[in-house]
Amino acid sequence: METLDPRIKRLSLETSTEVEKTNSHLITYEVFHQEKRGKHVTHVGIVHASNPEMALVMAKEVFGRRGKTTNLWVVKTSDVYTFSSEDEEMFETTPEKTFRDPAYYKVRDRIEKFQNKNKV
């Protein structure tokens, strides 16, 4: 059938069958989004770019298209240092350390006992 795509009508396409080599491509930047002034800046995804300025432009297009945005940060993926996922267990004992929770400290019983003793 005759094409409906104006891009095809407008342009005479090259007939080359060469396909781009895969060993040269843009690096990725991790994108962080801040919704409101005063809120945390949180990771939302990545973009491909050749430099940080372009990464910000791409990030604005992909992650700033809906709702509110105060700011976006971009960080080269290779500059992000993380623990190995196998080290996850090192955080396991944190919830057990209840002496760090305010709810751990209960003194009402002791106060009441003390007051009852003084009444006698």
Place this chain on the structure above:
Amino acid sequence: MYGSTNLSEEDAKRMNSTVEDPEKLEAFESRIARGEKIEPQDWMPIEYRKQLIRMIEQHAHSEIVGALPEGTWITRAPNFRRKLALIAKVQDEIGHGQLLYSAAETLGKTREEMLNDLLNGKSKYSNVFNYPAKTWADIAVIGFLVDGAAIVNQVINSKGSYGPYCRALERICYEESFHLKQGHDNVVYLATGTKHQRAILQDAINRWYVPLLHFFGPPDKLSAHSEKLMKWKVKLASNDDMRNQFLDQYVPKIWELDITFPDPNLKKNNDGIWEFSDPDWNEFKRVINGAGPCNAERIAVRKFAEEAGRWVRAALMNPTEKYVAPLA
């Protein structure tokens, strides 16, 4: 792990084997059974990795190619308000492609490899984007029913086990809800408009009915569905279940406009299951494998963009930068 590529040398070697460490496999499966998400740096079976790459990549291609039939109508939108909405929608679809390529990339296949495989025909995309958008009513039907079908699929898949894919899908579904609403608005305007408007809408529905049934894939009795993929939460609902959910949500919304579907057998049974004439599954196979009405045109446009933009990418390339796979 410092700035890792997510596919370690060891994993790369494993890519061609099917033997898995039983202890690691068990830990992996019980993690999924507990409802935990799998993240890029975690151990995962090779088949899980391969299936997800294939699935997310196809989904990404569908977003990019899917923008092409709609793009043809930007210059011919009937008014400025519709034009603005259509431009925004097409831009969204490309953005969704970016999100999905990124998610697939965390599994170890680069975006360039995926784009190359789209051009050389190695990887597929959804059947529905190989049909032409002949009139403005096609844009209305695509916006409402094709996006509606895609949302059914995406909402279900967003409950899957692979973290980056789920996060991308959540964002996509949120944005797609606008596509659906503007598509419905567009359909309703045509259906409640002039005789001619109703006629082009009916014609568009007649042409899109079978491709929409095809969209969810072959019936369960014909498709080799894998228990393993269900257990790994790569696949979360059967093709028939998704198709039924789609019909249930959308058929009444077309019928209430006094527009029909070209199938006398289409009806809902008392048990809530929709009945319909079995569409021609050979056509589905032909279209998926490249012989649909617009396959060649879609790839030609994509190829033109790839070639015409090559000098820009080459100029931007900084050869001292070392590529690592994205983290999440």
